[in-house]
Amino acid sequence: MTQRAVDATLAALADPARRAVIDLLRRRPRRAGELADELALSAPRMSQHLRVLRDGGLIEEIAVEDDARARSYRLRREPFNALRGWLEDVEQFWSAQLDSFKEHAERKYRGRS
Amino acid sequence: MTQRAVDATLAALADPARRAVIDLLRRRPRRAGELADELALSAPRMSQHLRVLRDGGLIEEIAVEDDARARSYRLRREPFNALRGWLEDVEQFWSAQLDSFKEHAERKYRGRS
DNA sequence: ACAGTAGTTAAGCAATTCGTTAACTATTGC
């Protein structure tokens, strides 16, 4: 259920440009043009990236004071929470018991290319 | 620096099949054929996915007792740690001060489509 | 009404990735 959401989140984050957008938005909300300038991307390309991020629920549009043309984007919390949840599940792999198994296996089968 | 590593990790995780592989390996190490069977993928396709995961450092090959033909795969810790680190950075966006700013903006500009 | 600004949508091509089938490597067991 949240499975699909995490897939969408990871797909959105897989692109370096989109990840750079997230890194910029993590400081403060920014407008599309600002993002395009700072990442040296054309306006259309940025618009396309923003759509992927918006559709994936990672960002949302907010209004900007005094100018209805300008749209500003802000990070949304949920997808990052969901991703963190998944990551925590994965990291259970390294829980104490499995660690001992891992070390056992490592000792046993060490020394191959 | 770890930037590139996180990019590679996210690129590897972006594919649903590869994420499913991670979800299986998170319970215990498995062989390539096992993974292919459980996810109903052809052996070559699985091999290709495993290569992406291996190149991205998300999994590693381990030997299997008694049969040098069989390769088993296990999760590697580092990429997940790096991803978690990045996620934690992003989540600083929602620190207390910024929350108050966010709520302010929300109150001010509410009520648009 | 008109020119300018901010941004998105459309259309199209190049580059990448997906998933096949076929060929190949390496190992086991007879």
Place this chain on the structure above:
DNA sequence: GCAATAGTTAACGAATTGCTTAACTACTGT
């Protein structure tokens, strides 16, 4: 040595992305 098993590599068409230019929407200021 030979057949069978486990898996990877090669080659190739189909489907997806990446990025561009051009056209379009919507608002602003005069």
